[in-house]
Amino acid sequence: MVEYTNDDAKIFDHINNVLVGEFPSFGIAKESKFQQLMQRNQSYDASQQPLHASQSEMLNYNKYDTSLSVEAKAFQPSIAVGNQFSQQAPMPGILPPFANLDISGSSGGPTARPPMGSQPNPSAHEFIPRNMSAPVLNPHNGGFSIPEFIPNHPMARPNGPQAQTPSFIPTTQQPTSYLMQQTIATAPDAHMRPQHVQSSTSSPIVDYIPGAASLLSGNHMPSPVPGPALEPKLSASSSGFASPPSQNNSSTYYTADSSTSHTAGSHGGFTTPGTSSPYSRQTVDSLSTNHTTPDRSSPLLSRRLAGTHRGSPSLAQVSTGVGVNMSDAGMLQQPVAQENGGTTYFYTQKSNQQGMSVVMPPCHVFPGSPPSIEYMSLKANAPSFFMANELRQAIMHKHSLTMLTVDTEQDPSVPAEVDNYHSLFPLEYTPEAPLQKSGTFRYVTTCYKAIKYKDGLPYCVRRIHGFRQVNEKCMVLVDMWKKLQHSNVVQLREVFTSKAFGEHSLIFAHDYYAGAETLMARHFQNPNNNYASKTKWNGGTTRQNAGLLPESLIWTYVVQLTSALRCIHMAGLACRVLDPTKVIITDKSRLRINSVGILDVLAYDNSHANPRAHIQQYQQDDMVSLGKVVLALACNSMSALNPDTLQRSIELVVMNYSSDLKNLILYLLTPQQRPHNVNDIMPMIGARFYMQLDAAMMRADVIENELAKEVENGRLFRMLGKLGVINERPEFGMEPAWSETGDRYLLKLFRDHLFHQVTETGAPWVDLAHIVQCLNKLDAGVPEKVCLMSRDEQNVLVVSYAELKKAFSKCFNELLVNNTGV
Ligand SMILES: Nc1ncnc2c1ncn2[C@@H]1O[C@H](COP(=O)(O)OP(=O)(O)OP(=O)(O)O)[C@@H](O)[C@H]1O
Known part of the structure; x- marks a missing residue:
C-alpha cells in the first residue's frame, strides 16, 4: 500500500478534467464542487489538525457497516463543514480531513495512497452529475467510486435490530433548530461566513435523502424510494404523510444584511431550464443534486443578495447533501415492494451484478416524453390523433358534453x-x-x-x-x-x-x-x-x-x-x-x-x-x-x-x-x-391489419404518455392542497404556536417563496416552472437548501427541502389528528 498525500492533486485534476469534458452541461457545477473539495482537503492538510473525537467516531462506523467506504468521508462534499468552521466544535456528522483518513480499511490507521499505476475508473464518472459527490480513490482496485456517507445511517448504529426500524416515521418530538435563530457575527467578513445554529440536541448535521438508508445498507431497510409499479401508494406517502426523520436539526440562519451577497443560484452552478413549461425538460438528476437554490429562485432574493459568491467556498459549505451509492460491495440493490399493514415499503435486494453503481431518483418527476413519442411522425394518410393539445381539447369537450x-x-x-x-x-x-x-x-x-x-x-x-x-x-x-x-x-x-x-x-x-x-x-x-x-x-x-x-x-x-x-x-x-x-x-x-x-x-x-x-x-x-x-x-x-x-x-x-x-x-x-x-x-x-395494430398501439403509447404527465400533476395538486390546508388557518389566527412560529411559519415563508415573489421592479414574478420545481424538491425532500425571506425582508432562513418536507408532513399530520380528534 503506497502512501497517498494531498500533493498528488494531479490525479484529481485529471478526474476533474475528464468529468468536465464528459458532461459539458454539468461542467460548471462539477468543477466548482470538486475544486472546493480539493481546496478544503488541502486546507485541512495544511492545518494538520488532530482528529476530533467525533471524527474518530465517524471512522468507527466502518465497523458496523462494511459497505461504507471510509474514503467517502474524506470527499463528502455536502456536509456542512469546512476549514472556515474549524473553530467550531465538529459534530459527529462532520467529516475528517482527507489526510487523516484511513483508506486501508482499518479505522484510525495511517493514510494510504492507491496502488501505483492505478487509473481512474471511467464508469464512476456518470455518477458525478447526479449526486454531485466527488469520486473517491479506491485503494483496492485503483478505481474511483462515488463517495457515500450518511453518519446517522441506521445501519451505522451498533445495534443491529435498530436498523430494522422504519426510518421515515415522522418524529414529532424533535425540535426544529431553524427556529433558534442566531445573529451573525460582527466580524468584517461575517457575511461571508454563515454560522450554524447549534441544535438544541446533539444531533449531527446530516441531510437526509429518501431511500438512502436502504440503498446503502446491504440489509433490507425500508425505503421510500419509489417503485414504478406502486405509484399510487408512493404518491400518498411522498406527499407528506410519511416523512423520513431527518436528523438534521440544525439550520443556517443569516441576517438580511444587504452586504450578504449570497445569490440564490450561486451554490452549485445549477442552471434551471429556460422554459417556463411545467413539463420542462428537467432531468431527474437536477432534482437529486445537492445544490443550494437554483438560479430560478427568488428574484427578490437575487436582487437583495446579488453579489459575487458564485462558487464561494463558504457558501458551498451551506449546501449539504448525500448522494446515493449502491456500489458498496459491488452489489446492485433492486427495490422490492412489500405490503406491511397498509403501508408499502420498498426494500432493496442484492443481485449478483458485480461492480454496478446505480443512482435511484430521490423523487417523483415527469421525465419528459420518451423518444418514441417525441419524434413520432405522422404517416401519410394515417388518421392523425397524436397531438397532445388536440387530445386535451377533445377530452375537455367530451366532459362538457357529458355534463x-x-x-x-x-x-x-x-x-x-x-x-x-x-x-x-x-x-x-x-x-x-x-x-x-x-x-x-x-x-x-x-x-x-x-x-x-x-x-x-x-x-x-x-x-x-x-x-x-x-x-x-x-x-x-x-x-x-x-x-x-x-x-x-x-x-x-x-x-x-x-x-x-x-x-x-x-x-x-x-x-x-x-x-x-x-x-x-x-x-x-x-x-x-x-x-x-x-x-x-x-x-x-x-x-x-x-x-x-x-x-x-x-x-x-x-x-x-x-x-x-x-x-x-x-x-x-x-x-x-x-x-x-x-x-x-x-x-x-x-x-x-x-x-x-x-x-x-x-x-x-x-x-x-x-x-x-x-x-x-x-x-x-x-x-x-x-x-x-x-x-x-x-x-x-x-x-x-x-x-x-x-x-x-x-x-x-x-x-x-x-x-x-x-x-x-x-x-x-x-x-x-x-x-x-x-x-x-x-x-x-x-398486412393492412398490422398497420391498424401499429396505429392503435402508437395511440396507446401517446395516451399513456399523457397519463404520465397527469400522474405528476395529481401529485403536485395534492401537495398544494395540503399546503393550503396548513397555511394561515383563520381559527388559529395569529396564535404564536401556529402560523407565525414553528413549522407553520416556515411553510408560510415557503408559500411566499413559491407564489409571491416579485421582480426587481416589484412586479409579480410568475413562473409555473419555478413552482413545479420547488414542489418537486419539497416532495423529494432533497438536501438542497433554500433561502426563505421574512415578509419584512429583515431575516433570511436557510433551510433544506428535507427539513421543509419534515415540517410539512408534521403539520399536516397534526391537522389530521385534530380533525379526527385522536
Ligand atoms: N351510445 C351513444 N352515445 C352517444 N351518442 C349517441 C349514442 N347513440 C346515439 N347517439 C347520438 O344520438 C343521435 C341519434 O342517434 P340515432 O341512432 O337515433 O341516429 P339517427 O340518425 O337519428 O337514426 P334513426 O334515423 O334511426 O333515428 C346521433 O346523433 C348519435 O350521435
Whole structure:
C-alpha cells in the first residue's frame, strides 16, 4: 500500500478534467464542487489538525457497516463543514480531513495512497452529475467510486435490530433548530461566513435523502424510494404523510444584511431550464443534486443578495447533501415492494451484478416524453390523433358534453326522470310533428343522455315511442347482448318499459359516448358531397380532390367493423343494425356498432319457439350490410347503393382503390357457394391489419404518455392542497404556536417563496416552472437548501427541502389528528 498525500492533486485534476469534458452541461457545477473539495482537503492538510473525537467516531462506523467506504468521508462534499468552521466544535456528522483518513480499511490507521499505476475508473464518472459527490480513490482496485456517507445511517448504529426500524416515521418530538435563530457575527467578513445554529440536541448535521438508508445498507431497510409499479401508494406517502426523520436539526440562519451577497443560484452552478413549461425538460438528476437554490429562485432574493459568491467556498459549505451509492460491495440493490399493514415499503435486494453503481431518483418527476413519442411522425394518410393539445381539447369537450343538462321546467317534453335515470338531455333534434320513424327500427325513436341513479354514470337512453308489448322469449337475446363486451360495440345495459313520457314506451339503455356522431352524419350528410360529380372524375385529379376517402381510413373502418361482427357472430348473435346511422364514431376514426339488441326485441319473430332460429340468416344479412357500408364509404355517398348506379359504383372503386377493396365489396355483396364468414375477410385485409395494430398501439403509447404527465400533476395538486390546508388557518389566527412560529411559519415563508415573489421592479414574478420545481424538491425532500425571506425582508432562513418536507408532513399530520380528534 503506497502512501497517498494531498500533493498528488494531479490525479484529481485529471478526474476533474475528464468529468468536465464528459458532461459539458454539468461542467460548471462539477468543477466548482470538486475544486472546493480539493481546496478544503488541502486546507485541512495544511492545518494538520488532530482528529476530533467525533471524527474518530465517524471512522468507527466502518465497523458496523462494511459497505461504507471510509474514503467517502474524506470527499463528502455536502456536509456542512469546512476549514472556515474549524473553530467550531465538529459534530459527529462532520467529516475528517482527507489526510487523516484511513483508506486501508482499518479505522484510525495511517493514510494510504492507491496502488501505483492505478487509473481512474471511467464508469464512476456518470455518477458525478447526479449526486454531485466527488469520486473517491479506491485503494483496492485503483478505481474511483462515488463517495457515500450518511453518519446517522441506521445501519451505522451498533445495534443491529435498530436498523430494522422504519426510518421515515415522522418524529414529532424533535425540535426544529431553524427556529433558534442566531445573529451573525460582527466580524468584517461575517457575511461571508454563515454560522450554524447549534441544535438544541446533539444531533449531527446530516441531510437526509429518501431511500438512502436502504440503498446503502446491504440489509433490507425500508425505503421510500419509489417503485414504478406502486405509484399510487408512493404518491400518498411522498406527499407528506410519511416523512423520513431527518436528523438534521440544525439550520443556517443569516441576517438580511444587504452586504450578504449570497445569490440564490450561486451554490452549485445549477442552471434551471429556460422554459417556463411545467413539463420542462428537467432531468431527474437536477432534482437529486445537492445544490443550494437554483438560479430560478427568488428574484427578490437575487436582487437583495446579488453579489459575487458564485462558487464561494463558504457558501458551498451551506449546501449539504448525500448522494446515493449502491456500489458498496459491488452489489446492485433492486427495490422490492412489500405490503406491511397498509403501508408499502420498498426494500432493496442484492443481485449478483458485480461492480454496478446505480443512482435511484430521490423523487417523483415527469421525465419528459420518451423518444418514441417525441419524434413520432405522422404517416401519410394515417388518421392523425397524436397531438397532445388536440387530445386535451377533445377530452375537455367530451366532459362538457357529458355534463350538459336541460331545464325540465322550461322544456316539459323532457321528463325529470325515467325509471332509474335522471337529468335527461336529448341527443337529437325532435320536431314537434310529424314525428319521423327511424329507417332502421320502423318506430319513432328518441335518444337521450341520462344519468343513472345507481352509479351516477351517463348512458344513452333510447325511447321507442308507443311500444308496449314485449315478448318475454326475446329476453334471452337481451341477456346475451348484455354480456357481450367488445371495443367496437356499444354495450346494451338494460331494457325496460316506462310511462314517464306520458305513454307506453320501451326504453333501451346503452353506454354513452360523449361527442359521438353517426357514420352517416360524418361522411354522408355533407350537402357538398355530390355523388354525381364523383362519377365524372376522369382520373386526372387525386382521390382527395375527387371527394373520396383515403383507402387507409376505409380499411381502418373495415378492420373495426369486421372485428365487432366476428365477436357478435361468435357469440351466437346477429347485429341486424349495421347501417351508417347505427355506427357511431368518436375522435378521428374510432367506430362502434350502436343500438345492438333493439331489433331482437322490436322485430322478434315469435313463430318459432327458439328465439335464435333466424340468427344464421341474420348473420348473412350482416355481411351484406357490411358490403353496402364499405361500398358507400368507397364512393363516399349513400347514392352509390341505388340498384341503378351499383355497377357504376363498382367501377368507381376499381378506378380509385386497390383490388383488395374491390374484391372485399364483391365478396360481401354477391351470393357465395358457402355462407359468408367474417374470417374469410381476413386474407383481403392482409398486412393492412398490422398497420391498424401499429396505429392503435402508437395511440396507446401517446395516451399513456399523457397519463404520465397527469400522474405528476395529481401529485403536485395534492401537495398544494395540503399546503393550503396548513397555511394561515383563520381559527388559529395569529396564535404564536401556529402560523407565525414553528413549522407553520416556515411553510408560510415557503408559500411566499413559491407564489409571491416579485421582480426587481416589484412586479409579480410568475413562473409555473419555478413552482413545479420547488414542489418537486419539497416532495423529494432533497438536501438542497433554500433561502426563505421574512415578509419584512429583515431575516433570511436557510433551510433544506428535507427539513421543509419534515415540517410539512408534521403539520399536516397534526391537522389530521385534530380533525379526527385522536
Ligand atoms: N351510445 C351513444 N352515445 C352517444 N351518442 C349517441 C349514442 N347513440 C346515439 N347517439 C347520438 O344520438 C343521435 C341519434 O342517434 P340515432 O341512432 O337515433 O341516429 P339517427 O340518425 O337519428 O337514426 P334513426 O334515423 O334511426 O333515428 C346521433 O346523433 C348519435 O350521435
